[in-house]
Amino acid sequence: MRAEIIAVGTELLLGQIANTNAQFLSQKLAEIGIGVYFHTVVGDNTERLMETIKLAASRSDLVIFSGGLGPTQDDLTKETVASYIETGLVTDSVAMERIEAFFRQRGIVMTQNNCKQALVFDRGVVFPNDTGMAPGMAAEYKGSTFVLLPGPPSELYPMVDRYAMPFFISLLPERQVFHSHVLRFYGIGESALEERLLDLIEGQDNPTIAPYAKEFEVTLRVTARANTVEQAEQLIEPVETEIRKRLGEFIYAEGETSLHEVLVEELKKNGKTIACAESCTGGKVASLITSVPGSSAVMRGGIVCYTNDAKHDLVDIPREVLETDGAISEQTAKLLAENIRHKLGSDCGISVTGVAGPDPSEEKPVGLVYIGVAVDGLPTLVKEVRLAGSRHAIVGRAAKFALFYALQRLKKGERI
Template identity: 60%
Template sequence: MRAEIIAVGTELLLGQIANTNAQFLSQKLAEIGIGVYYHTVVGDNADRLYVQIQEALNRSDLLIFSGGLGPTKDDLTKETVARAVGKPLVHDEQALARIIAYFKQRGMTMTENNRKQALVVEGSHVLPNDHGMAPGMVIEHKGKHLMMLPGPPRELHPMFNTYGIPYLLSLMGGKNVVHSKVLRFFGIGESALEEELIDLIDSQTNPTIAPLAAEGEVTIRLTAKAKSVVEAETMIRSVEEQIEARVGQFIYGYDDDSLASVLVRELSVRGETVAFAESVTGGLASHLLTSIPGSSAALKGSIICYTNEVKEKQLGVPRDVLQTTGAVSGDAARIMAEQVRLRIGSTYGIAITGEAGPHASEKSIGLVYIGASDGKHTNVRELRLSGQRAAIQLRAAKHAIFTMLERIKKGGF
């Protein structure tokens, strides 16, 4: 099944909002084995949308629309789809009853144009809207399927998960299940990872292997079609073992894991804690951990030592070190890591110091030092990171967390 996603809304073309719906739908379709071949954005113009629908019907089996189902004149998706498939619009009585009840419960007067939201293409399969008013719908036309979903993500996401995906699975016969597993990597780039796995990627059939780069990270989604989840997991495990044998040292987690959640989990299980001394990252590494529920069991505290004065007074970095080798140096990172562990009383101390730019000092932009101490040993890692200021800071924070995870995996410093 060849799918394409058509987002409707002039606000998308003007850049006033991001097209996150297309990203969400592509991810969900990939999980059930449906390939997306085109993404299109069309403004609130019936004629241009009509032309786009005709082109899409010629090249795709499944068209998914987001947006344009509301009550105003510029909401024209279902009207244009109805024109394209030669069907009239009719009121869906259940949807209309829900809309009337919505206004009545809130003591509001329903304007006449809100009745428009209950219109559906005649003969369509209606997708209830449990989080809004306008229902979604799917209409079959000459062997093709056109699915219309509301624009607000808080309505589109649950509608597609609850009603859209089961409908699409029913079209696929329901004979097989589609099961996925995500492998999460850090410390290796997308191109380097692909080079290590290129023969597996080129020969993929079932399971499929889909790499995806994120900010400083790479993920691989393994997806298998099988008669049962157990059979699909067995198929995925076979490919996963081959990947682990080649690049297993870079795998830090699976599925919904993040670097921070894995570190919190690992430290909590061991009854150990970490403290950060953050200069260039300004508390970002600590924030990543504290965004994880239960992080108080793992993160004992942190010191944001952005200036030399704080490095000297709060962490005891000697003035001569700051004046000679500088705050951005391996010597400073080593002392910061050792001192933050001692002063906060944590099992481990991690220090992050570097130059994020945009204006270079005596040190080059992207130069970062990560210090890690367990009280017996202290290691310092020098990094050369690329990107703008925010990217360098985020990557430095992630490298600090990954450094801690590596030490745990290896059993010490």
């Protein structure tokens, strides 16, 4: 099956955003063995969009569009594709209800142009938009399948995972299943991971092994193709065992999750609570933990002690320690973790102090970070890490290291 991806939006041609939707869709289609032959970006222009549609229809079995489903006048993907595939548009009642509910909840009057978002093809399939307003849709025309997805990644990604992927799989001529195990790593980079699995990756066929780096974490997707899920599992099993033998210490979870979700889950399971004291991460650790629905059951709170005064006044770090060891030190990290735990009466306290950059601090280099983890009944752990990249990357990586070490500490037994 030959697929191609068409992103519609003048903002892409002006370079305001990168076409990450095409990247995401390509990864997803590669997983299920659908070959992508072209990506095209075209602006919000009916004539050029139509030219692009005709070319794609002439050479591809599956044509996937992203963008141009919104409420405004320059959103014209749906109308243009509908015209090409000779299909009418009707209001989808579920989508219309969602849109009305959105405005009701916010207590504002819905403008008329929003109704346009609820229009769908009068035949084919509709994909609900669980995180936005405009639904996706698909219809067949003269041997090609046309799929329309919304532009914002926060809407496209979940729609693809939940609705478009099962639809793509249903188009495959042989009813083979593609079954994956996703292993989630922290504390190892993508290239180091690939180096240690190079023989497995080079020799791969079925299952395939694909490393991905995203938001400072590395993920490995092991995908097998077989007649049944059980057969696929049997193909995956020996490969996964070998990967775990080599890199088990860096694996923190399996499947679609994240370090903060796994940490909240682990705390909940054991009826434990957590609190954090953050300097260089400035609230990022607390923000990640509280992003998990239901985290209020385990999160006692946190203090962003950005200045030495705040470290002293709010987290009781002695002035002497701040002057002798420094704010960026093993000793400060240790006391921050222990004191925040006592202060908030939590079972676990975590702390981060370091230099996020771009300028050094206390004559210490950018990227030097200390992480403390104080758990009731265990000696306090302090780790020094040295991180590279922008301020954004250092803060992101440091926050995740804090979650990773807290998780490892809570799951005793495991090596740290």
